[in-house]
Amino acid sequence: MNCSCQPNQPSKENNAQFAKWHGIDRNAIDWQPKIDEAKCIGCGLCATTCGRKVYKYDYENKKSKVVNPNNCMVACQTCANLCPAGAITFAEGADTREKAQKIVRETRILPAIQKELENKKEELKF
Numbered sequence: 322m323n324c325s326c327q328p329n330q331p332s333k334e335n336n337a338q339f340a341k342w343h344g345i346d347r348n349a350i351d352w353q354p355k356i357d358e359a360k361c362i363g364c365g366l367c368a369t370t371c372g373r374k375v376y377k378y379d380y381e382n383k384k385s386k387v388v389n390p391n392n393c394m395v396a397c398q399t400c401a402n403l404c405p406a407g408a409i410t411f412a413e414g415a416d417t418r419e420k421a422q423k424i425v426r427e428t429r430i431l432p433a434i435q436k437e438l439e440n441k442k443e444e445l446k447f
């Protein structure tokens with residue numbers, strides 16, 4: 322349970338729906354947004370844009386909070402791309418695209434994607 326004294330405490334809300342990434346335990350993948358509160362201007366664009374309930378908004382202090390970091394879609398950067406203050410990051414000292422590609426390499430996901438393509442043939446067939 323979240324409480325007001327621990328606004329950044331991750332919760333389990335909605336996690337079940339996003340618990341796997343192509344069959345891999347999402348908790349094993351290092352891809353979560355981080356907000357630099359000193360930069361954040363409290364516009365709320367990230368919280369109102371993300372469709373995965375990663376954020377809540379602290380109306381009193383006018384700041385967005387990351388509450389469900391592992392609900393984040395691996396390699397999505399929409400909130401960071403939109404943030405007018407450049408306050409959201411996914412990788413420290415590294416390019417976010419490089420970080421995403423490293424995740425693809427390290428999880429050796431491509432054989433599983435081939436199977437997924439076969440399973441979704443009717444849906445994805447062009």
Ligand code: SF4
Binds near residue numbers: 405408
């Ligand atoms: S989009 Fe950026 S500036 Fe706006 S609330 Fe989110 S982190 Fe803060």
Ligand code: SF4
Binds near residue numbers: 371373393396401
């Ligand atoms: S990167 Fe995408 S899924 Fe992740 S928190 Fe931002 S908008 Fe939501």
